[in-house]
Amino acid sequence: MCRWAAYRGDPLYLEELVSSPAHSLIEQSHCATRAKTATNGDGFGIAWYGDRPEPGRYRDILPAWSDCNLKSLARQIRSPLFLAHVRAATGGGTRRDNCHPFVFENWSFQHNGQISNFDRLRRPMEAMLDDRLFHARSGTTDSELLFLLAMQFGMAVNPIAAMAEAIGFVEGLSLHLTGSVLVRFTSAFSDGRSLYAIRYATDRKAPTLYASPVGSGNCLVSEPLNDDVDAWREIPDGSAVMIDDTGVHVSPFQPEERAADEARTPAAISA
Template structure:
């Protein structure tokens, strides 16, 4: 889940909705697995440019510290992730979101054949960035590839080149459909979200309808009053069953969310040069 808008308590996003991310950690409706208990992470922006990150290896539904923190943290931009490992170890450094300087990154999905391609992919990462890799996941490698290919200057192009490199190497290794990716990244001002897979059957991703329209559709829903007029959510699956609230992102697309303007554009892997 990614939230952007007026400052709001983290618990209003993580715990209070009827199908909140915490509920999804036990009862996911659309995910690859019903239970996502291999750790969690929350990243948010406060007083400084660098975001804070709070991660754990316990299931999100069973972490009292997360509930304590969420009841006090107010933020204008929050990333939250629940993890179901695709093979890498359950350890704090493998929990999302990943952070580098003022950037956050989180990813649902996997790189098929990652173990076979890992050496080539890691060697493609800028040497100055390599020491900052903390974990062992394909998701973190994808993040540092995007940083290598210019995430700071051109997020859409950088992620496109990172995915393009993975698909290029996969062809050399005879791996079909290597990329399964719903992902999000932010610099603390703008959020970029991606929905793409090599086979064209990507895991779900939704964005929220404008709050002004939702309030007019559902004046009886008190919870909508807690959100400012600029609030936007990007979620793997809806956190509340509210008609008209959610819009599915198209296959092969990217969303750009910033104050006063939102766009959805095509996402196409690029040659990693």
């Protein structure tokens, strides 16, 4: 399982989440405490927003703890909204274009979790993408494909609903093709204005997610960045989060059943 952190608020140096805290993201890359896998050494990435609509991004296949460039960039880059990720690969090779965050136009996305039987679901999932989104896919992970599927289903208009439809589609497709369903999904994504997150799993064993104020903003993390347990609020399984100018908003999350039903029909798969 991967580890990630995300922030929205007044501009903050990336190092405040990535490298400075006692249990920073770099520390979690080799010593995670709330994951099945303590080591997350299959690459890392950061995506940050500045003066332009699209995010900047830096990714590499080195373990986060061994890349001196990451610490240098995190010390110098100051951003009001950024995502950072350290990877423990569960599918897809260890290569740069499989490292999170993934970006498309002004959107960024990172994920911790898995889609069971992805090798059997990949082609019909890809078939749902229009040409523009299909050709935007550069890696081989289930995470990137699920992100593009949500873009196909209208993430630019309604991010949470689009992700609910994408997950519902995958669940219906899995049930139709394999007779079973297992999706574990804890993600953060942004359009450069608001920060969104979802914690959900079909078996109620979703990867962890916590929220806390940091400076003059709010952050979301896979596990707390320090030992101040009272500062960290665990986001319940089956939740959607939105962080905007008014604060942190948590609401129930469920996949879109209509998408799951349609996914069982050959017409939907070939549309």
